[in-house]
Amino acid sequence: MAFDVDFFVIGAGSGGVRAARIAAGHGAKTIVAEESRIGGTCVIRGCVPKKLYVYASRFADDFADAAGFGWRVGETSFDWPSLVAAKEKEITRLSAAYRANLAASGAALIEERATIVGPQRVRLASGKEFSARHILISVGSRPTHLPGVEGLEHAITSNEVFDLPVFPRRLLVIGGGYIAVEFASLFQRLGSHVTQVLRAPNVLRGFDDDMRASVRDAMARAGVTLRFGCLPMRIERLADGALRVTLSDFAAIEVDQVLMATGRRPYTKGLGLETAGATLSAHGAIKVDENLTSEVPSIHAVGDVTHRVNLTPVAVREGHALADRLFGPGAKPIRYDTIASVVFGTPELGAVGLTEAEAVERFPSVDVYRTDFRPMKATLSGSAERTIMKLVVDGATQRIVGAHLLACDAGEMIQLVAVAMTIGATKADFDATMAVHPTAAEELVTMRRPTARYEDGKRIS
Numbered sequence: 001m002a003f004d005v006d007f008f009v010i011g012a013g014s015g016g017v018r019a020a021r022i023a024a025g026h027g028a029k030t031i032v033a034e035e036s037r038i039g040g041t042c043v044i045r046g047c048v049p050k051k052l053y054v055y056a057s058r059f060a061d062d063f064a065d066a067a068g069f070g071w072r073v074g075e076t077s078f079d080w081p082s083l084v085a086a087k088e089k090e091i092t093r094l095s096a097a098y099r100a101n102l103a104a105s106g107a108a109l110i111e112e113r114a115t116i117v118g119p120q121r122v123r124l125a126s127g128k129e130f131s132a133r134h135i136l137i138s139v140g141s142r143p144t145h146l147p148g149v150e151g152l153e154h155a156i157t158s159n160e161v162f163d164l165p166v167f168p169r170r171l172l173v174i175g176g177g178y179i180a181v182e183f184a185s186l187f188q189r190l191g192s193h194v195t196q197v198l199r200a201p202n203v204l205r206g207f208d209d210d211m212r213a214s215v216r217d218a219m220a221r222a223g224v225t226l227r228f229g230c231l232p233m234r235i236e237r238l239a240d241g242a243l244r245v246t247l248s249d250f251a252a253i254e255v256d257q258v259l260m261a262t263g264r265r266p267y268t269k270g271l272g273l274e275t276a277g278a279t280l281s282a283h284g285a286i287k288v289d290e291n292l293t294s295e296v297p298s299i300h301a302v303g304d305v306t307h308r309v310n311l312t313p314v315a316v317r318e319g320h321a322l323a324d325r326l327f328g329p330g331a332k333p334i335r336y337d338t339i340a341s342v343v344f345g346t347p348e349l350g351a352v353g354l355t356e357a358e359a360v361e362r363f364p365s366v367d368v369y370r371t372d373f374r375p376m377k378a379t380l381s382g383s384a385e386r387t388i389m390k391l392v393v394d395g396a397t398q399r400i401v402g403a404h405l406l407a408c409d410a411g412e413m414i415q416l417v418a419v420a421m422t423i424g425a426t427k428a429d430f431d432a433t434m435a436v437h438p439t440a441a442e443e444l445v446t447m448r449r450p451t452a453r454y455e456d457g458k459r460i461s
């Protein structure tokens with residue numbers, strides 16, 4: 001049977017653009033449909049603008065630290081509209097680069113919403129239909145709102161926060177995941193009074209408990225007011241434009257903006273998957289097998305819409321692998337066990353592999369190496385910042401199975417630890433590696449004695 005195209009990609013974000021480019025490069029007739037700006041969440045309203053704002057926020061620390069090094073910094077001020085405009089220029093440039101790369105690969109771009117009307121049929125918002133040998137769903141995810149909050153329409157999400165017309169002098173962040181922590185940390189540094197409210201007893205569920213406690217302390221030191229174990233009940237707009245938020249412990253807080261960072265959900269609503277026979281998880285995710293193919297053999301999915309590891313490099317790698325498998329030489333299985341992730345607070349938290357608690361559950365014997373020290377820069381700046389590093393080692397094989405770094409530039413360091421773990425590095429390999437001095441990273445190869453040892457789930461030293 002002849003199809004209009006070999007490959008129809010829905011969504012020009014991280015995963016979709018990579019899949020389309022690689023497929024077109026293999027000679028597949030490829031179309032990508034995008035309903036919003038080219039580049040997706042990461043480029044337009046995620047990783048990229050977030051990191052630019054994190055950079056902006058850290059000047060506050062630099063100005064404060066400078067005096068200890070002999071600098072006299074005059075009065076400083078921060079202009080939010082200038083940052084928003086500079087960010088906009090950069091993401092516009094990046095989006096154009098994505099567009100140009102797609103065109104150069106030979107993939108065609110259609111800037112319209114697309115839905116599925118059959119296992120091998122797609123309909124555009126304009127009504128035009130295409131038959132496709134393979135369809136890729138790379139539509140990403142959307143922020144979710146907490147249910148049951150009165151006045152929810154007054155709250156914003158990460159989609160709106162980057163372009164607020166007025167800088168929020170008082171910001172309430174709801175949620176405790178990495179996006180909530182990053183926005184709380186950066187807005188506090190830019191000059192907001194940030195209150196962070198979360199249901200859990202600590203931030204960053206899923207990360208190493210030790211590091212979670214240290215991130216919480218660093219945020220409190222930066223001035224963020226943290227309120228654990230409560231939720232917003234009601235948000236009201238006051239006559240002066242401010243928002244009054246009543247919490248579940250009946251406290252009321254007045255703020256200028258309420259940022260809901262309470263999770264994301266695959267963007268599958270109204271996509272028409274049911275017409276093709278694909279089923280969704282309770283969370284709305286498309287179920288795929290190890291080849292990234294759904295229950296319908298012609299429909300595939302990569303990235304956030306599968307709700308497994310919701311990170312840009314994962315979406316990109318999955319898109320690449322899928323295109324290689326469908327139209328190219330085939331693809332090696334993707335390694336999901338050494339994916340590093342970073343929380344871009346200040347300092348950064350980098351993590352890869354198992355937490356201490358997970359390792360203790362999984363292995364009969366575990367050695368933990370931990371160091372906690374004042375970073376060199378803080379000796380002159382007077383900052384109270386701490387650097388904490390932890391290596392989690394399988395006692396039997398001595399392989400490093402987890403690494404957790406709370407440090408300036410931990411994101412840069414953890415990438416390289418992930419390489420070592422991917423090739424199966426042992427503690428002895430780290431020990432045999434010469435240190436780079438004077439750095440914080442040298443501590444990774446100079447931790448001599450375990451600070452904790454576990455046998456059969458029990459701590460023995």
Ligand SMILES: Cc1cc2nc3c(=O)[nH]c(=O)nc-3n(C[C@H](O)[C@H](O)[C@H](O)COP(=O)(O)OP(=O)(O)OC[C@H]3O[C@@H](n4cnc5c(N)ncnc54)[C@H](O)[C@@H]3O)c2cc1C
Nearest residue numbers: 011013014015035040041046114139140303304310311312
């Ligand atoms: C605030 C924030 C910060 C983040 N920071 C990081 C980070 O530091 N590091 C990291 O690795 N990840 C980060 N992420 C996560 C990262 O952005 C996502 O994992 C990644 O973008 C997922 O890529 P994707 O291709 O699955 O989807 P997306 O990049 O979201 O792309 C999906 C695209 O599909 C389009 N679309 C949806 N439905 C349709 C339709 N029916 N028709 C046509 N087009 C459609 C959308 O408009 C969108 O452009 C962050 C996310 C957020 C929200």
